[in-house]
Amino acid sequence: MPGNTLGQAFRITTFGESHGRALGVVIDGCPPGLELDEAYIQEELDKRRPGKALGETPRKEKDRVHLLSGVFEGRTTGTPIALLIYNEDARSSAYETIKDIFRPGHGDCTYFWKYGLRDWRGGGRSSGRETAARVAAGAVAKRLLETWNIEVHAYTVALGGVKASKRDLSFIYQNRLFCPDPEALSKMEERIKEIRAKGDSIGGVVEIVAQGVPAGLGEPVFDKLDADLAKALMSIGAVKGVEIGAGFAAAELLGSENNDEITPHGFKTNNAGGILAGISNGDEIICRVAVKPIPSISKEQETVDERLNPRKIKIGGRHDASAIPRIVPVCQAMVRLVLADHLLRQLSLSPFTKWTKYPFSEK
Numbered sequence: 001m002p003g004n005t006l007g008q009a010f011r012i013t014t015f016g017e018s019h020g021r022a023l024g025v026v027i028d029g030c031p032p033g034l035e036l037d038e039a040y041i042q043e044e045l046d047k048r049r050p051g052k053a054l055g056e057t058p059r060k061e062k063d064r065v066h067l068l069s070g071v072f073e074g075r076t077t078g079t080p081i082a083l084l085i086y087n088e089d090a091r092s093s094a095y096e097t098i099k100d101i102f103r104p105g106h107g108d109c110t111y112f113w114k115y116g117l118r119d120w121r122g123g124g125r126s127s128g129r130e131t132a133a134r135v136a137a138g139a140v141a142k143r144l145l146e147t148w149n150i151e152v153h154a155y156t157v158a159l160g161g162v163k164a165s166k167r168d169l170s171f172i173y174q175n176r177l178f179c180p181d182p183e184a185l186s187k188m189e190e191r192i193k194e195i196r197a198k199g200d201s202i203g204g205v206v207e208i209v210a211q212g213v214p215a216g217l218g219e220p221v222f223d224k225l226d227a228d229l230a231k232a233l234m235s236i237g238a239v240k241g242v243e244i245g246a247g248f249a250a251a252e253l254l255g256s257e258n259n260d261e262i263t264p265h266g267f268k269t270n271n272a273g274g275i276l277a278g279i280s281n282g283d284e285i286i287c288r289v290a291v292k293p294i295p296s297i298s299k300e301q302e303t304v305d306e307r308l309n310p311r312k313i314k315i316g317g318r319h320d321a322s323a324i325p326r327i328v329p330v331c332q333a334m335v336r337l338v339l340a341d342h343l344l345r346q347l348s349l350s351p352f353t354k355w356t357k358y359p360f361s362e363k
């Protein structure tokens with residue numbers, strides 16, 4: 001079935017369902033010679049793995065990655081890399097009573113109306129569990145980006161209305177919510193507890209910053225870097241909005257306020273979020289995504305079944321109270337995948353092109 005692939009030069013295809021035998025990804029286009037092993041990929045997967053903190057699904061998945069191909073003696077060979085993660089704790093029986101009822105906010109009704117059938121076991125392909133495969137692929141992209149000293153960080157800037165006002169990047173990996181603000185962290189934790197106790201769910205905002213990206217990545221039309229980032233981020237379940245740089249706030253600014261003035265040493269501001277006309281400008285790339293609240297909640301709601309009979313639904317089972325924090329490493333992975341893809345596309349162009357990689361300071 002088409003629609004499971006992202007990228008052109010660094011292509012990924014994910015497969016698998018939440019309650020199927022396994023999930024996985026095939027990466028095609030990764031250059032040979034990169035150091036890679038399961039432990040490196042596992043480290044990234046562990047950041048997304050379910051059940052590590054309060055408010056997260058208690059489903060017990062180790063998310064152990066099996067590296068099946070494309071690596072020999074610890075280095076990529078340039079051939080397709082296949083990564084497999086077995087499902088170990090799917091409990092499909094929890095879904096049997098609602099197998100012909102549509103959960104409000106989830107993909108049940110749209111999958112059914114599109115295909116005439118759906119895998120009702122844990123949301124099937126529409127499940128957030130599919131993102132494990134993306135994170136595994138993102139680890140390979142991370143390895144590639146490291147060779148260019150490109151770093152991507154993602155963190156929670158809002159959760160259930162609590163906003164982070166500090167951006168301490170060193171703090172984000174020290175707490176489970178990937179919050180960059182120690183003061184906001186405890187308020188966010190309280191908020192999750194409160195909402196979980198009420199049988200409800202919450203959303204939030206994730207910010208992603210890419211540092212060290214050379215100027216020149218992105219195509220002039222359609223495959224613009226910002227367009228590809230927006231698509232990749234929007235393709236994650238529960239993401240309902242994507243902003244680059246000043247984003248929606250730019251609509252309120254004057255040209256004189258929004259333009260990032262240019263000096264011989266760099267841009268004075270970064271409202272562009274590191275991208276102009278679809279092409280990276282050498283500044284930090286900044287994206288933000290709006291994450292909606294988890295649809296499966298235990299509060300009673302109105303819905304219909306497959307025959308449109310009115311029904312009431314209260315969803316049990318093992319659900320997250322918020323896609324945050326587990327969506328944070330997924331956003332990070334998606335940005336890495338897009339940057340890896342565009343980096344390889346630019347490298348294939350550069351033998352015939354004068355490429356100014358770092359306009360303000362030659363690295």
Ligand SMILES: Cc1cc2nc3c(=O)[nH]c(=O)nc-3n(C[C@H](O)[C@H](O)[C@H](O)COP(=O)(O)O)c2cc1C
Pocket residue numbers: 057105106107126127128129131236237238239292294295296318319320323326327330
């Ligand atoms: C990491 C992650 C975890 C998620 N956990 C759940 C969950 O436990 N229960 C649920 O109903 N939805 C969960 N979702 C959200 C659904 O996957 C998503 O809302 C659904 O696919 C509908 O797609 P849409 O929100 O993009 O419209 C999760 C999403 C992500 C990315």
Ligand SMILES: C=C(O[C@@H]1CC(C(=O)O)=C[C@@H](OP(=O)(O)O)[C@H]1O)C(=O)O
Pocket residue numbers: 018019049050057059061090091121122123126127128129130132237317318319320
């Ligand atoms: C298992 C994961 O998250 C799942 C995402 C999810 C959904 O509907 O998106 C629903 C729950 O799945 P299930 O009801 O099948 O246990 C979560 O546990 C994971 O991310 O690894």
